[in-house]
Amino acid sequence: MSYAQVYQQWQNDPEGFWLTAANGIDWVKRPSKALDDSRAPLYEWFTDAEVNTCWNAVDRHVIAGRGKQPAIIHDSPVTGTKHVITYAELQDRVSRLAGALKAKGVEKGDRVIIYMPMVPEALEAMLACARLGAIHSVVFGGFAAHELAVRIDDCAPKAIIAASCGIEPSRVVHYKPLLDAAIDQASHKPDFCVIFQREQEVAKLTEGRDVAWHEFQYGVTPADCTPVAGNHPAYILYTSGTTGAPKGVVRPTAGHLVALNWTMRAIYNCGAGDVFWAASDVGWVVGHSYICYAPLIAGCTTVVYEGKPVGTPDAAAFWRVINEHKVHAFFTAPTALRAIKRDDPEGKLVPKLPTLQALYLAGERADPDTIHWAQNHLKVPVIDHWWQTETGYAIAANPLGIEHLPVKIGSPSVAMPGFDVQVLDEGGHPVSPGTLGAIAIKLPLPPGTLPTLWNAEDRFRKSYLNHFPGYYETGDAGYIDADGYLYIMARTDDVINVAGHRLSTGAMEEVLASHKDVAECAVIGVADDLKGQSPLGFLCLNKGSNRPHDEIVKECVKLVRDQIGPVADFKRAVVVDRLPKTRSGKILRGTMVKIADSQPWKMPATIDDPAILDEIALALQTLGLARQ
Numbered sequence: 274m275s276y277a278q279v280y281q282q283w284q285n286d287p288e289g290f291w292l293t294a295a296n297g298i299d300w301v302k303r304p305s306k307a308l309d310d311s312r313a314p315l316y317e318w319f320t321d322a323e324v325n326t327c328w329n330a331v332d333r334h335v336i337a338g339r340g341k342q343p344a345i346i347h348d349s350p351v352t353g354t355k356h357v358i359t360y361a362e363l364q365d366r367v368s369r370l371a372g373a374l375k376a377k378g379v380e381k382g383d384r385v386i387i388y389m390p391m392v393p394e395a396l397e398a399m400l401a402c403a404r405l406g407a408i409h410s411v412v413f414g415g416f417a418a419h420e421l422a423v424r425i426d427d428c429a430p431k432a433i434i435a436a437s438c439g440i441e442p443s444r445v446v447h448y449k450p451l452l453d454a455a456i457d458q459a460s461h462k463p464d465f466c467v468i469f470q471r472e473q474e475v476a477k478l479t480e481g482r483d484v485a486w487h488e489f490q491y492g493v494t495p496a497d498c499t500p501v502a503g504n505h506p507a508y509i510l511y512t513s514g515t516t517g518a519p520k521g522v523v524r525p526t527a528g529h530l531v532a533l534n535w536t537m538r539a540i541y542n543c544g545a546g547d548v549f550w551a552a553s554d555v556g557w558v559v560g561h562s563y564i565c566y567a568p569l570i571a572g573c574t575t576v577v578y579e580g581k582p583v584g585t586p587d588a589a590a591f592w593r594v595i596n597e598h599k600v601h602a603f604f605t606a607p608t609a610l611r612a613i614k615r616d617d618p619e620g621k622l623v624p625k626l627p628t629l630q631a632l633y634l635a636g637e638r639a640d641p642d643t644i645h646w647a648q649n650h651l652k653v654p655v656i657d658h659w660w661q662t663e664t665g666y667a668i669a670a671n672p673l674g675i676e677h678l679p680v681k682i683g684s685p686s687v688a689m690p691g692f693d694v695q696v697l698d699e700g701g702h703p704v705s706p707g708t709l710g711a712i713a714i715k716l717p718l719p720p721g722t723l724p725t726l727w728n729a730e731d732r733f734r735k736s737y738l739n740h741f742p743g744y745y746e747t748g749d750a751g752y753i754d755a756d757g758y759l760y761i762m763a764r765t766d767d768v769i770n771v772a773g774h775r776l777s778t779g780a781m782e783e784v785l786a787s788h789k790d791v792a793e794c795a796v797i798g799v800a801d802d803l804k805g806q807s808p809l810g811f812l813c814l815n816k817g818s819n820r821p822h823d824e825i826v827k828e829c830v831k832l833v834r835d836q837i838g839p840v841a842d843f844k845r846a847v848v849v850d851r852l853p854k855t856r857s858g859k860i861l862r863g864t865m866v867k868i869a870d871s872q873p874w875k876m877p878a879t880i881d882d883p884a885i886l887d888e889i890a891l892a893l894q895t896l897g898l899a900r901q
């Protein structure tokens with residue numbers, strides 16, 4: 274069947290489509306019905322089913338005779354180690370870990386925070402939670418203690434599972450002191466913490482609270498899989514929104530299983546026994562879906578890579594991993610390829626890649642130069658696909674397992690079945706092909722996408738549903754061409770994308786505003802050749818502040834690093850007298866971005882005082898931006 278036929282099939286009978294896809298999953302109790310629209314515009318899928326995620330990702334493959342097949346390959350150039358875990362071993366390790374958590378009181382519905390680097394134990398912790406029906410929330414290692422504390426208070430975990438340290442090429446990341454500081458700061462206290470001691474840095478355990486990963490599993494009874502309802506939350510993953518408070522995206526169990534399993538064949542053209550590698554991090558949605566769950570649900574081998582695209586040791590690292598582990602499908606962010614291209618512009622370090630079928634890119638806009646470089650040197654289809662933490666898998670893609678559609682560079686191709694993507698004007702009316710507008714998806718969203726935000730249904734409605742009734746608002750702007758190809762151009766909110774990491778400028782502004790000399794501030798994302806965007810702060814100081822500006826800037830940079838974390842990559846700020854605003858007081862961030870990026874811009878009709886923009890341009894020129 275062609276893509277058009279499959280999409281049509283879904284349009285004709287969405288529920289039938291997903292019930293057929295549900296055949297790929299082992300159920301304790303099959304769903305009698307696909308969609309539950311009794312609380313529209315809040316929707317759920319497969320509500321009355323009973324199922325277990327860990328069973329589908331691990332146990333069923335052992336029963337099917339795949340026990341000896343590698344489930345996880347850990348390849349860690351930063352520690353110089355490689356380690357293979359078969360499905361049988363994974364079952365053993367996960368059921369013991371789950372047994373130990375259960376013995377300490379973790380039950381279905383309890384939350385467990387996981388704060389770990391790219392080690393197989395991170396996946397095992399996720400799967401052990403899934404085995405018990407506990408709801409995990411993985412926190413990315415590049416966040417500071419404060420961000421961890423915010424998440425602890427929001428989801429109130431019974432336990433936290435952490436590693437003693439992570440390893441960045443330039444330094445050891447001391448997870449344990451960050452964890453201790455976060456628990457100190459948080460009002461909610463977990464009952465206990467499980468610490469996975471790494472030999473690169475062994476952490477001191479806090480008596481009475483911390484238990485060591487290996488010891489606490491000693492002598493426990495391995496746990497069986499606990500069936501959960503179809504709409505039971507599999508996990509909560511916090512993502513950046515407009516304000517400093519992150520949004521807890523809820524992932525429903527049954528829809529997640531059905532949809533991810535479907536994508537593995539339809540989009541990635543992979544099945545049991547194939548090797549799949551997503552070079553992301555378990556702390557992000559790509560890591561949840563395509564390092565951990567989807568490849569394992571489909572019986573593939575997943576690669577867990579603890580390294581960088583360059584510098585561990587060089588720009589050939591990715592190609593070594595692909596050839597050494599016989600990777601079929603490889604997924605990364607365009608920024609990683611830009612880093613490789615910068616070190617190896619001629620592609621001299623790219624060998625023949627005989628097993629690789631395709632390269633998948635997501636997380637940010639894939640620029641044409643990067644796509645051309647990859648096409649020329651890797652000699653495989655380069656598939657840009659568009660998705661969000663909220664959806665958990667691709668909204669638009671080129672579905673290689675169905676049909677390799679013609680590639681249009683600059684477009685993540687076409688809407689996937691399940692997603693009726695439309696471009697709307699401010700009034701919520703669909704616009705004609707080629708016209709820019711807000712990208713929205715007609716409700717209901719398909720299985721596996723977020724049904725709500727954790728403990729924040731009102732915020733869910735406000736953030737996604739209220740602006741365009743009957744639609745989910747993606748927060749992206751763009752257009753659809755006459756052939757149905759989507760083009761994602763920009764965010765419509767204050768979210769920026771730095772090296773494939775989604776960050777909130779609002780969160781950075783909240784931190785800057787807490788500096789004692791800062792009266793007012795704004796953060797924008799300016800274009801960056803490597804990282805796509807880079808944050809830049811404007812600081813207006815309190816009257817009477819006469820301290821040297823560079824000292825204040827340095828303190829502000831440190832403040833953001835300490836409060837949000839190194840991942841914010843906030844390294845630049847300038848002091849200005851005033852910020853450009855509309856007459857109603859709204860800061861003109863969009864105009865400042867255009868000036869910084871040396872793009873053509875129009876004087877906003879609503880501006881309060883046009884002269885301020887000249888001052889802003891001058892300040893930006895001191896940083897080498899806003900070239901005339």
Ligand code: COA
Pocket residue numbers: 390413414415416439441446552553554557559581582583605606608609612635636771772773774803839840841842
């Ligand atoms: N734990 C702790 N710190 C981390 C971290 C982690 N897991 N990941 C990144 N950091 C730190 C880095 O050490 C760096 O700190 P520094 O300011 O002390 O140098 C900072 O956060 C910024 O990191 P990063 O954005 O990774 O920049 P970089 O200059 O170290 O590397 C790239 C640049 C392009 C190589 C890198 O950004 C990259 O590999 N990007 C791909 C991102 C990706 O896969 N995203 C997933 C979305 S699908």
Ligand code: AMP
Pocket residue numbers: 512558634635636637638639657658659660661662663685747748749761763764770773774775
């Ligand atoms: P995240 O939730 O971290 O996955 O970030 C989602 C956001 O990243 C989207 O809303 C887009 O703004 C951006 N994004 C993701 N994939 C793409 C893509 N293929 N092209 C353009 N932007 C993308």
